[in-house]
Amino acid sequence: MPMNVSVVDLFAGPGGLGEGFSAFSGKRSSYPFRIKLSVEKEVSAHKTLQLRAFYRQFRKNVPLEYYHYLEGKISREQLFSSYSVEAAQAIEETLGGPRALGDKADDKLIYKQLRNLCKENGHWVVIGGPPCQAYSLVGRARNSGIDGYAPENDHRHFLYEEYLRVLTTVEPQVFVMENVKGILSSKVNGKHIFPTILDDLGNPRRALKKRGGYKYKIYSLSHDDSEGKKGQVGAKYILRAEDYGIPQARHRVILLGVREDISIEPNRLTKSSLPQSTAESVLADCPPLRSGLSKGGDSPDAWLEAVEGAIAKISKIGIKSGIDVEPLISVAKKAKAHTSRGARFLPRKREFRGDEHAASWYLDEGLKGFVNHESRGHIVDDLTRYLFCAEYARQKGGSPRASEFPKALAPNHANWGSGKFVDRFKVQLAGKPSSTITSHISKDGHYFIHPDPAQCRSLTVREAARLQTFPDNYFFEGNRTQQYVQVGNAVPPLLANQIAKIVYQVLSV
Numbered sequence: 115m116p117m118n119v120s121v122v123d124l125f126a127g128p129g130g131l132g133e134g135f136s137a138f139s140g141k142r143s144s145y146p147f148r149i150k151l152s153v154e155k156e157v158s159a160h161k162t163l164q165l166r167a168f169y170r171q172f173r174k175n176v177p178l179e180y181y182h183y184l185e186g187k188i189s190r191e192q193l194f195s196s197y198s199v200e201a202a203q204a205i206e207e208t209l210g211g212p213r214a215l216g217d218k219a220d221d222k223l224i225y226k227q228l229r230n231l232c233k234e235n236g237h238w239v240v241i242g243g244p245p246c247q248a249y250s251l252v253g254r255a256r257n258s259g260i261d262g263y264a265p266e267n268d269h270r271h272f273l274y275e276e277y278l279r280v281l282t283t284v285e286p287q288v289f290v291m292e293n294v295k296g297i298l299s300s301k302v303n304g305k306h307i308f309p310t311i312l313d314d315l316g317n318p319r320r321a322l323k324k325r326g327g328y329k330y331k332i333y334s335l336s337h338d339d340s341e342g343k344k345g346q347v348g349a350k351y352i353l354r355a356e357d358y359g360i361p362q363a364r365h366r367v368i369l370l371g372v373r374e375d376i377s378i379e380p381n382r383l384t385k386s387s388l389p390q391s392t393a394e395s396v397l398a399d400c401p402p403l404r405s406g407l408s409k410g411g412d413s414p415d416a417w418l419e420a421v422e423g424a425i426a427k428i429s430k431i432g433i434k435s436g437i438d439v440e441p442l443i444s445v446a447k448k449a450k451a452h453t454s455r456g457a458r459f460l461p462r463k464r465e466f467r468g469d470e471h472a473a474s475w476y477l478d479e480g481l482k483g484f485v486n487h488e489s490r491g492h493i494v495d496d497l498t499r500y501l502f503c504a505e506y507a508r509q510k511g512g513s514p515r516a517s518e519f520p521k522a523l524a525p526n527h528a529n530w531g532s533g534k535f536v537d538r539f540k541v542q543l544a545g546k547p548s549s550t551i552t553s554h555i556s557k558d559g560h561y562f563i564h565p566d567p568a569q570c571r572s573l574t575v576r577e578a579a580r581l582q583t584f585p586d587n588y589f590f591e592g593n594r595t596q597q598y599v600q601v602g603n604a605v606p607p608l609l610a611n612q613i614a615k616i617v618y619q620v621l622s623v
């Protein structure tokens with residue numbers, strides 16, 4: 115019999131984790147994981163989440179209008195009103211709007227819907243993780259010794275309890291919780307809090323001072339426990355995304371909780387047998403774009419002038435810049451061809467360069483190009499640095515460290531040489547997985563420099579989304595800053611998809 119699994123996605127962001135589960139197909143069941151409820155409080159992330167919930171209603175038969183919306187030909191209202199049944203379903207699944215766990219009025223609605231849904235028997239899975247700040251305040255009892263500290267007023271503290279509360283309400287067979295590595299080193303009163311978290315998750319009702327209920331066993335999903343043997347508390351729970359075919363080095367703590375009445379030792383993720391997925395393989399077909407000029411007026415001519423100025427400046431430094439400056443002549447030539455900064459939709463001009471598996475994951479025949487692919491503006495000094503860094507990386511195979519920066523190009527920080535800024539500029543090297551895409555990408559592009567020196571820019575939202583393994587038809591709503599935050603916050607869907615397989619195996623027994 116096909117298996118259906120109901121999923122509750124908490125702190126859902128744009129839905130990366132949920133996407134991986136939803137896209138999973140098992141041997142006996144196609145798409146066994148059905149998201150029943152997603153909770154997200156931020157308006158733009160919620161809008162993204164809701165659009166994706168709408169898209170999923172159609173599975174393989176996505177209507178043309180969806181692509182028309184992505185291309186900017188029709189409005190979201192037009193799309194939703196053309197498919198009102200599917201839209202209503204997506205709206206219900208995402209609680210009708212952004213909702214904050216821990217907010218009294220929102221909780222009322224969330225729990226009402228949860229209790230209703232849970233009347234359905236069958237398999238349940240809770241996914242998601244409370245935002246990391248919550249953990250610095252987990253020492254509930256210990257904090258009570260602090261003058262004036264009132265845990266009930268501490269919103270972040272409340273969030274963690276909300277997670278436990280949802281577990282005790284849904285009593286899922288399995289939960290998956292993701293967080294940053296900082297959760298492992300967080301201390302309260304000099305004591306690590308991670309063991310307390312494991313303890314609480316192992317017995318959520320007791321943690322909430324309630325009786326009865328299920329206990330959970332917490333497992334690591336990593337294929338390799340050696341991290342855990344180095345002595346850091348909880349290190350065995352760290353997953354290195356690049357080990358599992360993700361073109362990005364992203365190290366996160368992921369806990370798999372299995373209810374005590376399910377007596378199965380879950381499998382681990384298997385180290386990818388595919389060739390290492392690289393930044394180049396997933397960026398190469400994105401249309402090349404020029405960056406913009408954030409000051410002094412932007413136009414293709416002004417930009418080209420700035421690029422030529424940058425090249426002249428680096429060439430003047432010559433060999434002392436640490437690179438051979440000859441190839442900059444061809445960079446200038448190539449830059450001339452880059453006149454576009456992108457648009458809501460850009461048609462595809464180049465072939466995808468990843469392998470077959472990646473192609474089937476990212477590409478969609480219905481979408482004939484790229485969305486969320488528009489470049490940012492940079493000040494001329496940063497544009498010059500990006501050009502230099504990208505050419506340096508091309509020649510030397512690594513980004514220049516602060517000490518390798520020519521003085522004339524170094525940022526004007528009083529303590530630039532202090533060691534604090536050693537890796538301030540990072541090029542995403544063509545032949546390697548990228549560095550971690552974080553929400554910091556919304557603030558500046560220094561850590562996220564495109565490998566092509568002739569484009570002189572930081573990554574676009576789509577390129578960041580590619581490195582995070584979002585399919586190309588995953589559309590990010592909101593302004594560009596909000597889109598970057600959403601992408602940077604997410605769990606790579608392709609990693610989540612592999613986790614879903616393990617959860618499916620646990621539930622299949």
Ligand SMILES: C[S@@+](CC[C@H](N)C(=O)[O-])C[C@H]1O[C@@H](n2cnc3c(N)ncnc32)[C@H](O)[C@@H]1O
Pocket residue numbers: 124125126127128129130131132153154155156159213214215216242243245273603604605606
């Ligand atoms: C790390 S992101 C989640 C990423 C998500 N798991 C994914 O894979 O895309 C955390 C999200 O929690 C949301 N959030 C923070 N506090 C919340 C609350 N009280 N209720 C609901 N969502 C909240 C934030 O807006 C943010 O989008």
